[in-house]
Amino acid sequence: MTAMQQQYEASAGVLDGYNFAFLDEQTKRMIRRAILKAVAIPGYQVPFGSREMPLPYGWGTGGMQVTAAVIGRADTLKVIDQGADDTTNAVSIRRFFVRMTGVATTEKTREATLIQTRHRVPETPLQEDQILVYQVPIPEPLRWLEPRETETRKMHGLSEYGVMHVKLYEDISRHGHISTAYDYPVMVNGRYLMRCSPIPKFDTPKLHMNAALQLFGAGREKRIYAVPPYTEVKPLDFDDHPFEIERWSEACALCAAENSFLDEVILDDRGGRMFVCSDTDYCGERQAAGHRGPMAAPYKDREAAE
Amino acid sequence: MYVAVKGGETAIGNAHALLAEDRRGDTALPELSVAQIREQLSGAVDRVMTEGSVYDPELAALALKQARGDQVEAIFLLRAYRTTLPRLAVSRPIDTAKMRISRRISSCFKDMPGGQLLGPTFDYTHRLLDFALLAGGDPAAAPEGGRLADAMPQVVDLLNAEGLIEREEPDAEDAPVGDLTREPLMFPAGRDVRLQNLARADEGWLLAMGYSTQRGYAKSHPFVGEIRSGEVSVEIDIPELGFAVDIGDITVTECQMVNQFRGSKSEPPKFTRGYGLAFGYAERKAMAMSLVDRALRAEELGEDVTAPAQDQEFVLYHADNVEASGFVQHLKLPHHVDFQSELTLVRLMRAEIAAGETAVTAQQDETLEEAAQ
Numbered sequence A: 001m002t003a004m005q006q007q008y009e010a011s012a013g014v015l016d017g018y019n020f021a022f023l024d025e026q027t028k029r030m031i032r033r034a035i036l037k038a039v040a041i042p043g044y045q046v047p048f049g050s051r052e053m054p055l056p057y058g059w060g061t062g063g064m065q066v067t068a069a070v071i072g073r074a075d076t077l078k079v080i081d082q083g084a085d086d087t088t089n090a091v092s093i094r095r096f097f098v099r100m101t102g103v104a105t106t107e108k109t110r111e112a113t114l115i116q117t118r119h120r121v122p123e124t125p126l127q128e129d130q131i132l133v134y135q136v137p138i139p140e141p142l143r144w145l146e147p148r149e150t151e152t153r154k155m156h157g158l159s160e161y162g163v164m165h166v167k168l169y170e171d172i173s174r175h176g177h178i179s180t181a182y183d184y185p186v187m188v189n190g191r192y193l194m195r196c197s198p199i200p201k202f203d204t205p206k207l208h209m210n211a212a213l214q215l216f217g218a219g220r221e222k223r224i225y226a227v228p229p230y231t232e233v234k235p236l237d238f239d240d241h242p243f244e245i246e247r248w249s250e251a252c253a254l255c256a257a258e259n260s261f262l263d264e265v266i267l268d269d270r271g272g273r274m275f276v277c278s279d280t281d282y283c284g285e286r287q288a289a290g291h292r293g294p295m296a297a298p299y300k301d302r303e304a305a306e
Numbered sequence B: 001m002y003v004a005v006k007g008g009e010t011a012i013g014n015a016h017a018l019l020a021e022d023r024r025g026d027t028a029l030p031e032l033s034v035a036q037i038r039e040q041l042s043g044a045v046d047r048v049m050t051e052g053s054v055y056d057p058e059l060a061a062l063a064l065k066q067a068r069g070d071q072v073e074a075i076f077l078l079r080a081y082r083t084t085l086p087r088l089a090v091s092r093p094i095d096t097a098k099m100r101i102s103r104r105i106s107s108c109f110k111d112m113p114g115g116q117l118l119g120p121t122f123d124y125t126h127r128l129l130d131f132a133l134l135a136g137g138d139p140a141a142a143p144e145g146g147r148l149a150d151a152m153p154q155v156v157d158l159l160n161a162e163g164l165i166e167r168e169e170p171d172a173e174d175a176p177v178g179d180l181t182r183e184p185l186m187f188p189a190g191r192d193v194r195l196q197n198l199a200r201a202d203e204g205w206l207l208a209m210g211y212s213t214q215r216g217y218a219k220s221h222p223f224v225g226e227i228r229s230g231e232v233s234v235e236i237d238i239p240e241l242g243f244a245v246d247i248g249d250i251t252v253t254e255c256q257m258v259n260q261f262r263g264s265k266s267e268p269p270k271f272t273r274g275y276g277l278a279f280g281y282a283e284r285k286a287m288a289m290s291l292v293d294r295a296l297r298a299e300e301l302g303e304d305v306t307a308p309a310q311d312q313e314f315v316l317y318h319a320d321n322v323e324a325s326g327f328v329q330h331l332k333l334p335h336h337v338d339f340q341s342e343l344t345l346v347r348l349m350r351a352e353i354a355a356g357e358t359a360v361t362a363q364q365d366e367t368l369e370e371a372a373q
Helices: A003-012 A025-040 A061-070 A088-101 A149-157 A162-175 A201-207 A280-288 A296-305 B008-024 B034-040 B042-052 B057-066 B071-082 B191-200 B203-214 B283-295 B312-317 B321-332 B336-372
Strands: A076-081 A114-118 A131-135 A185-188 A192-195 A213-218 A223-227 A233-235 A262-266 A273-277 B100-105 B222-238 B243-261 B270-279
Touching: A025 A061, A025 A213, A025 A223, A061 A088, A061 A114, A061 A131, A061 A213, A061 A223, A076 A088, A088 A114, A088 B008, A149 B312, A201 A233, A262 B336, A273 A280, B034 B042, B034 B057, B042 B057, B042 B071, B042 B191, B042 B203, B042 B270, B057 B071, B071 B321, B191 B270, B191 B283, B191 B312, B203 B283, B203 B321, B222 B283, B243 B283, B270 B283
Parallel strands: A076 A114, A114 A131, A131 A213
Antiparallel strands: A185 A192, A185 A233, A213 A223, A262 A273, B100 B222, B222 B243, B243 B270
16 A cells, blocks of 8 residues: 555544444344345346445445445455456545545455445455455446346246347357356356356456356345355356456566456557556566566666655 | 556546546636535535435535536435435425425316416516526616415315215325335336325436326326425424424425326226426426326226336336446446457357358358369
């Protein structure tokens, strides 16, 4: 954490007049019951009495309610958006919890007990004592194929997932391969079709047999679901068209990582660009360990200048 | 160099400061007080209370001030405050038949017991900008006795001796009433939940949905049975006392819309009803709500569900402007990870197509060569 950021978050202070973690205890209990049910039925979307949060719907209200329901004073919280700790919405949500709980925060994946994320799964493998909370905009994997909730609930009840296979097949017949780049549909524990929130396909395999508890909160749509530790999570595919993840011909320009998700950064208006790790903590850790990409130096200079 | 996502904290702090400055406007001019907003912008206050689901003109005016007049933002502020409030009691149903009337009209009957009472309405004003207001000054006093007439019976009930209009029977006293703010919306939704959803719904959405039923998307043949505005008492039961206690008055607008119904196998032809209720003087909202309520009763009345306004999931899921505004505007948040995935995919697909074309051209060249030989 940079000095400026530490100063900013310390200035927040814990806000008086609100219950620990904003929600009242009855509401937290209601959310915890929904979480327990979600853990008991992996991949099943549990309807819950989602509350109005002081942040807008679509900006992480579901994830925030899940985090508020499970966070304790001893927790260390990490919040990321697009893999980075310092994107504006991650900063805003982290600051909200600092003001509402006073818990310790970190940017280090290894140090966090609770990680709230939007659109990414950290590159550093998670441990058994960690919880990963996903912010989910649309929880229903069948929504683009069937807009009606009454219908999709029936389809889940009957494990009627043929339409999704047909959709993937149509992709292949039209484009030669499955054209779903993010939010890739998965089967959880061999029973429920699940949407892993819009994470890139690259992150989908990380859900499988993960040691951490993975919780998914959709505030506006009022659903919670979960993948308990060491649960089978299988992307839908075909024998002759197996699931594949994105690959880059470049390595990270800062830490030279060849196996992390890379963001493309436009450098000028002449087509110049660089590729860097989207997971800022992972990238920083590798640089600290001495890994250097071709453009690492100016970045380090800038850090030193701060 | 790589600066795209750095500096988020400072940027947020600066944005808040700029916003506060813009809200205040020119400091050479006196600051607007919350009391002024409450008294002089009551139409805005009423809408914020209705869609914010809190009857508190003071807080609604504060929300409007803080949101610099942006209604949906003010509604959001009030909702986010409401969610933190403890639930002390559930009131008894308000009795609008006992309303102290300030406005009451019916379009079904030329006259009725108690008469038509226009009250404070825009209806017959000519919408000409009143330049006198630029200069300010107080209006001439309204004539005595124009406000808060005594309770009057409800028109629809009064003229329903023949039973041509469906009767609305109250549910049992102990029947549970749904609450969307505690339980998620599930389908099919009962009328209690639907009405709660519509009462909190965005006025523009209801207006458009109601309007669509007048233009042939679900024919409803509506007539205004009665619109009434005025004050009603709110009572709560105190178990220790064994009777209800009046805790205060609220101003509401109620609309009873009467609609033609051709009858079905089990029901003879009759008039059916749609219902609308809003805090304050919110007639447009109450009327639109009653049209949509009636349209959503299609299934219950055995009508075909063919139009958007009759479709429960479509109407109810998209009616809340706090939800809609948040989700539409979340597109402003960074999505560069997903976009990167799509970029990678599109590049791959284009490369494949290009490779395919090259292969085809090569093959054609070969064929031509063979033909030439």
